[in-house]
Amino acid sequence: MGEEIKTTGFTPADKARFAGRLAQETHLARTLFEQDKFSRDGHMVGFEIETWIVDHNYAPSSINQNLLETLNHPLVVPELSRFNVELNCAPFRLTGDALTQAHDSLTNLWAKCNDVAHQLDANLVMIGTLPTIRDADLTLANMSPLNRYYALNQEVLRLRGGQPLHVNIAGRDRLASQHRDVMLEAATTSFQIHLKTPADLAHLYYNASVAASGPILAACGNAPFLFGKALWEETRIPLFEQAVKMPGPARVCMGSGYADRSLIEVFEENLRAYEALLPVAYDDPPEAMRHLRLHNGVIWRWNRPLIGFDESGAPHLRVEHRILPSGPTFIDMMANAALYLGLARAIAMSGTCGAGGVGFAEAKRNFYAAARFGLDARLEWPGEGEIAADRLLLDRLIPDARAGLRDLGVVEADFLDIIEARVQTRQTGASWQRKALEARGGDLYGLMAAYCERQRSGAPVHQWEI
Template identity: 35%
Template sequence: MGRKLENREFTSADFEAFNQRIHQQADRLKSAITQPNFGQQPPSLGAEIEIYLLDSHGEVNPVNQQLIDLLGDNQFQTELNQYNLELNLSPVPAQGTPFSAMVLEMLDKYQKLLGAARQLDVKPLAIGTLPTMREEKLTGEYMTREGRYRALSRELLRRRGQQFEIRINGDESLNFTTPEIVVEGANTSMQVHLTAKPEEFADVFNASQLTLAMSVAMGANSGVFMHKCLWDETRVALFKQSIDSRIHKDGSWRPPSRVTFGKGWVRKSAWEVFAETVNLYDPILPQLFDEDPAVDPPVLAELNLHMGTTWPWNRAIYDHHGNGHLRVEQRALPAGPSAIDMAANAAFAVGMISGLKENVDEYLARLPFDYAEYNFYRAAKQSLNASILWPQKYQNKPVEVAITSAVDEMLRIANDGLSQLGVELSERDKFLNIIHRRLVTGVNGAIWTKKTYQHYKKSYSDEKACQLMLERYYEHQYAGEPVAHWEQLWR
């Protein structure tokens, strides 16, 4: 959804023309990805990091456009809310030391961001959900003044016809209603991209789906929101409810959610994912673009726009540049806690995918898709304390295991997978040891924030305790140590 979109009322003719165009483009994609040279380049990685902008009291500061103007760097982009922005990291080859390269670029960009932020008295912070968020900051006045956001909000609200309901039951409960989609912007993530050859895409995508629970359990960093301890990865529940335009009617079937884990394992081709999205989700932003039919591979701008109006936790991406390529975008990881933590999350996720793709069918035969979805939501709610259903040798029924046991197994597979990608031994050891340290200490970002908050609550009000916890988090984030090494005041 990076293109400039008009903020206007769309007509029925617009929707009809757009719908016809995306069906045609899904057919063109099916042909394009089978061409001999398409997507055959060596594997590469990329990432997008969403960041909160805060004032000196830890409250949101709606100055993203002013900050971007000061930065003058097109790797920083606006987000839905005026108190968020996005950093797009440069793609890097998977071979060698890709995660160290990510860390170096993050730190370089953070220094530039901090320099500009000081001029506006802004504190940039990478965290999945903001502990100090207030309901009055989740209103339309905080939406970024761009046509695509206004149009998206209008169309989702038109479909729903009533307020969005937020109901999250975790350690504590959160309940409120809102007429705005701004709540969606209260979720900040690190989106990890991995290229996949067309002939390997199904295995790569399925491996990403299969292992997503482990990625989320180890990387969870969204434990506190609006002064309440909720899910360890509250983003998963919050995001789904914040833009759910469906209305349930008794006695009728219900359309699929636009925020979804998926509908099933991919059988043969990436085309299935695109075709499913075209056929199951009505267009929201039916803007047509001029496209040169001579461009090869084709641009497929409308199809990509439509894919950007659904929010699966693993998204298929088509890119026409060069000889074209396909990517899997893993969207469930949160922003933070530190730059090296985020790179370690990416290393673990990519390693598991690469390590499993060759024999992923053996896992799929023993783990139905709905069990993988079950695992994902258990991991999002309880992270390191979750139990999941995981394939076992000689099983004759589903077997529930502690997710930490499955992660211990997957660390070895992730190491093998990174080795297959050509990642250097020292690089593998450095970043996977960060994940292993979380396993040993029982601390990830969510657990650290919850326990530190609870420690301060013994002496202070909820509001003051949350502010103090966030100050400590901010200090640790920019000190740069992995979260499992942060001071543990509750011990």
């Protein structure tokens, strides 16, 4: 959940102070890594789900403030736009039937949110990009009224020298758009998985998350349309990367490589390569690492290492897996989580990354191929050479994910059965949307009516009728 800040403007003195504190806290983090001070307790999981608010015509509805005030729930918070909110799941230990319990908890929270939305003549929908969103909807008038968003918008444009942001995506159609604000980012809604790992395994899980991203995304696309254009299977990926593009190293990216020995390498790269975007002044002691954590929070790697703190105050390490879209249903998202968690475990424990395994360049190529082509992507994998994504998943990676979950003590085979059936039927959220739109003669609103009806059923997407 994002943290609000007190100001929207920064002085040169603010930036100098922030730079000093960031350097101090990064040095402290290195000391904690070297002295093995991070928690070895691990395999805790949390979820964030970004959702859309739509009106009775399935167009975006800018009422998140009313919805949040009426609902008044600590696990439901604002997002960048007034037509998005974020649902959160309290962290849980990854064992036994934990994913089923998380599914049930999120389903109950979703029902409460929708009850309030209905009172406001609206509905919530989980989808990677909303087919009915218009370019004209993405304006500052629809930005949630929070300082952190105003400041983010101001600083992105400052770093761009006032130049507008350009989005150019070539898919089945071609999209070109220009904005003088960051609101294009609001068109991307995701399902984010936080995995707290034992400190000695954190860099292995980070590397495994990067390596697994391509094959996982191939099976999970749910964002084929934007502004009436048919683009990538997961259009969120190029859209987000371009929506906040600034000079210097990309802030939305796969990163520059695997972590060799520990995750401090990533935090030191943050210090070395990225200008502070929100140089907020905190009075907390360096041990709280407020400046390091805020700086890391505005570098949006698709797999992002995080430093947090247990209830006891002990520092811990997490990997935030950010590649997945919102939706289509909760059971689909839990299946996606099972695939990620099982496969990350299997790869982390097998040494499949780096020399003799999945190279970083290969992992990066796999990721963008999967984002564009989904199950039609050709991926590179050790021992397989170049292979179709569906065959790689069915023959190797779903079995590996099953083994990984067993290794973690998770008894959730049914969720991976859903992934297997989805790949066998070749019906992801994205492919269903394409077929459903064609069946409705290109009617985007008819598509959304059908999508929302099937989402309410709770059935996994591979079972949806066109």
